[in-house]
Amino acid sequence: MQQLENILFTAVMLLYLAAMLLYFFYVALKREGIAKLAVILQIVGLTLHTASLILRGIAAGRLPLTNQYEFASCFAWGLCLVSLIFQFRFRFPVLGALAAPVVFLIIGYAAMQSREIHALMPALQSSWLGIHVSTAIIAYGSFGVSFVLSLLFLLRGRVRSGSFWDSRIPDSEKLDMISYRSVCLGLLFLTFTIVTGAIWAERAWGSYWSWDPKETWSLVTWLIYAVYLHLRIRRGWRGKSAAILAAVGFICVIFTYIGVNTFLPGIHSYA
Amino acid sequence: MAKKIWKFLSSMRFAIILLLILAAACAGGSFIPQGQSFETYVSTYSERTAALILALRLDDVFHSWWFLLLGLFLCGNLLLCNLLRLKPLVARTRAMGQMPEGEEAGLQAETAQDPAPVFSAMGMRPKERSRNEVRVLYAVRNRAGIWGAWVCHLGILLLILGFGLGQMTHQEYTVYGVPGQRLPVGDTGLSLTIEDFQVALREDDTVEQYTAQVVLENPQGQVQRGTLSVNHPATLFGLRCYQNSTGWAARVRITEDGASLQDQVLCAGEGLRFQDKPELVLFFHAFYPDYVLIPGSGPATQSGKLNNPAYLYSLHYGEQMLGMNVLQNGEAITVDGYEVRFSEPQNYTLIQLKKDRFSWLALVGALVTLAGLVLAFYLQPARLWAEQTSEGWRLFAQSPKGGALFRERFQSAVQNLKEE
Numbered sequence: 001m002q003q004l005e006n007i008l009f010t011a012v013m014l015l016y017l018a019a020m021l022l023y024f025f026y027v028a029l030k031r032e033g034i035a036k037l038a039v040i041l042q043i044v045g046l047t048l049h050t051a052s053l054i055l056r057g058i059a060a061g062r063l064p065l066t067n068q069y070e071f072a073s074c075f076a077w078g079l080c081l082v083s084l085i086f087q088f089r090f091r092f093p094v095l096g097a098l099a100a101p102v103v104f105l106i107i108g109y110a111a112m113q114s115r116e117i118h119a120l121m122p123a124l125q126s127s128w129l130g131i132h133v134s135t136a137i138i139a140y141g142s143f144g145v146s147f148v149l150s151l152l153f154l155l156r157g158r159v160r161s162g163s164f165w166d167s168r169i170p171d172s173e174k175l176d177m178i179s180y181r182s183v184c185l186g187l188l189f190l191t192f193t194i195v196t197g198a199i200w201a202e203r204a205w206g207s208y209w210s211w212d213p214k215e216t217w218s219l220v221t222w223l224i225y226a227v228y229l230h231l232r233i234r235r236g237w238r239g240k241s242a243a244i245l246a247a248v249g250f251i252c253v254i255f256t257y258i259g260v261n262t263f264l265p266g267i268h269s270y271a
Numbered sequence: 272m273a274k275k276i277w278k279f280l281s282s283m284r285f286a287i288i289l290l291l292i293l294a295a296a297c298a299g300g301s302f303i304p305q306g307q308s309f310e311t312y313v314s315t316y317s318e319r320t321a322a323l324i325l326a327l328r329l330d331d332v333f334h335s336w337w338f339l340l341l342g343l344f345l346c347g348n349l350l351l352c353n354l355l356r357l358k359p360l361v362a363r364t365r366a367m368g369q370m371p372e373g374e375e376a377g378l379q380a381e382t383a384q385d386p387a388p389v390f391s392a393m394g395m396r397p398k399e400r401s402r403n404e405v406r407v408l409y410a411v412r413n414r415a416g417i418w419g420a421w422v423c424h425l426g427i428l429l430l431i432l433g434f435g436l437g438q439m440t441h442q443e444y445t446v447y448g449v450p451g452q453r454l455p456v457g458d459t460g461l462s463l464t465i466e467d468f469q470v471a472l473r474e475d476d477t478v479e480q481y482t483a484q485v486v487l488e489n490p491q492g493q494v495q496r497g498t499l500s501v502n503h504p505a506t507l508f509g510l511r512c513y514q515n516s517t518g519w520a521a522r523v524r525i526t527e528d529g530a531s532l533q534d535q536v537l538c539a540g541e542g543l544r545f546q547d548k549p550e551l552v553l554f555f556h557a558f559y560p561d562y563v564l565i566p567g568s569g570p571a572t573q574s575g576k577l578n579n580p581a582y583l584y585s586l587h588y589g590e591q592m593l594g595m596n597v598l599q600n601g602e603a604i605t606v607d608g609y610e611v612r613f614s615e616p617q618n619y620t621l622i623q624l625k626k627d628r629f630s631w632l633a634l635v636g637a638l639v640t641l642a643g644l645v646l647a648f649y650l651q652p653a654r655l656w657a658e659q660t661s662e663g664w665r666l667f668a669q670s671p672k673g674g675a676l677f678r679e680r681f682q683s684a685v686q687n688l689k690e691e
Contacts (some may be wrong), residue, residue, distance in 0.1 A: 119475070126502045188641070191586055208630065208633070216297045
């Protein structure tokens with residue numbers, strides 16, 4: 001079963017790579033048909049990705065959410081899913097052109113991690129694991145989309161009126177609004193992640209908050225996005241400044257996920 | 272001046288400054304190792320930096336006076352913000368339920384057709400009213416959404432309050448020992464007996480679960496039993512009891528000329544003072560269940576199984592270390608005429624007992640915060656009304672937080688109606 005999972009994972013990587021390249025061709029050649037094909041490849045990739053995660057879950061006898069490889073794979077899955085939802089919901093494939101490289105980078109990071117299946121340590125044997133980590137995946141995916149939208153917002157300012165891109169990239173106000181919506185979704189799920197994590201930590205470690213680096217950086221991320229939401233209300237802070245802050249927020253997300261595990265070991269060291 | 276300060280303390284600008292400082296403080300606290308000695312900071316940084324770290328309490332950021340002060344300011348800001356906004360929010364909620372009297376800012380459109388499909392496309396059900404003998408359709412949705420930020424702030428306030436009060440008043444004790452031992456629980460008068468402790472191992476030697484059977488007895492002689500394992504604490508006499516960690520322990524026997532002088536269980540990391548010669552101290556540093564000496568690396572264990580038990584110990588006389596070595600199970604060392612032996616290796620359990628009277632408040636705060644976020648993000652208040660005119664209908668739409676997406680939806684609904 002693990003062999004089949006490995007084959008599927010490789011296929012997923014190739015599909016995401018192909019989708020990313022097609023999006024690049026779409027950007028270069030400005031042909032709608034190429035964007036449609038890229039979306040189809042992304043959907044096929046996401047379907048196979050789902051299958052590979054299910055297979056891993058069956059092989060491990062638990063949810064595949066406990067180590068760097070599994071979480072990175074799920075992170076890429078969440079980002080791909082949320083970006084597709086936003087692409088369809090707001091009808092603009094250019095989002096995919098920027099989201100696909102981020103998805104490919106994350107799945108590439110997953111490919112570099114050990115794929116060995118280990119039995120769970122006692123602290124991880126909890127029904128809270130599924131809720132806590134799956135909410136984190138949605139949160140991180142949403143923040144990833146807001147990061148991409150923020151980049152798109154910053155690019156939007158350079159698009160000439162009446163050009164090919166002018167009609168394909170939503171106007172700045174709409175981009176800002178969609179980015180705001182994805183931050184809202186992300187912040188709601190991040191809050192859920194922190195709360196469920198605290199409830200679980202109380203049961204497993206005897207303290208619902210112990211200023212562990214992972215907890216602390218989740219809080220830092222939460223605070224940065226809280227600042228983003230407050231600044232948007234203030235006059236003159238919507239648009240470019242908000243887009244930059246959303247990008248900073250996503251850097252915090254990445255640091256919470258990879259940086260903390262690399263530089264700041266704590267009780268979350270297995271994650 | 273006082274009014275200016277008051278205004279600033281309750282302002283959003285102050286909230287943003289506080290959030291940014293808190294984020295920076297948290298990030299700093301995660302990078303600087305916490306709770307280390309001056310010497311450790313000197314070895315990691317420089318002497319001047321180490322002095323600065325201690326002076327600014329950066330060695331214990333999350334319990335420092337300035338971090339607590341930031342928390343207090345945040346609570347004050349949230350409280351003031353919520354108090355000041357309460358009345359306007361009540362007024363806004365009431366106003367949303369009433370149809371505007373005159374012209375109001377917002378989106379407008381005109382149509383000759385019946386506007387019912389626009390209401391339906393916007394997810395609203397209009398009520399028919401009459402104003403100055405003019406037929407008006409009015410609909411409002413998600414009025415509760417107005418309260419989102421307020422509820423969220425209230426939740427955060429309760430959360431910080433619950434956490435802070437819990438930190439100030441909580442009782443925490445740790446007890447460790449091996450099965451059969453009866454141990455006092457701090458100054459509570461309670462005593463804890465470890466009846467059993469099992470470490471369940473998988474085939475690959477990894478730990479599946481740690482389980483302890485304990486009995487807690489109060490000064491009146493009443494007892495409560497519990498089974499503790501990781502992720503499954505028990506509550507005994509109002510104290511939450513957690514299976515926190517484990518390690519190795521061994522029986523240490525000190526004899527002199529064959530006569531037993533001391534016989535007790537010692538956990539790895541503990542020291543034992545010789546009763547007859549208090550300057551002489553034995554330290555039990557580590558235990559190797561399947562001992563092997565790796566050249567160039569030192570003592571290690573090949574597995575978790577008790578195939579070749581060995582003990583790393585050191586002996587001290589006053590301030591001076593006499594020696595450090597590894598002793599096999601049952602093997603004796605002689606020092607000053609005393610014979611010391613380690614035997615009967617077994618796992619000890621470390622049990623944490625805790626009482627936090629305010630954790631429920633923090634949980635309520637967290638749930639209220641979540642509810643506030645849902646209200647703020649997903650119940651976007653909006654209202655839509657239509658006035659009948661001689662040519663048809665004039666439509667008005669307002670959504671304080673809807674922005675471009677609300678406008679697009681409204682315009683598209685009107686466009687669809689016109690195209691029908």
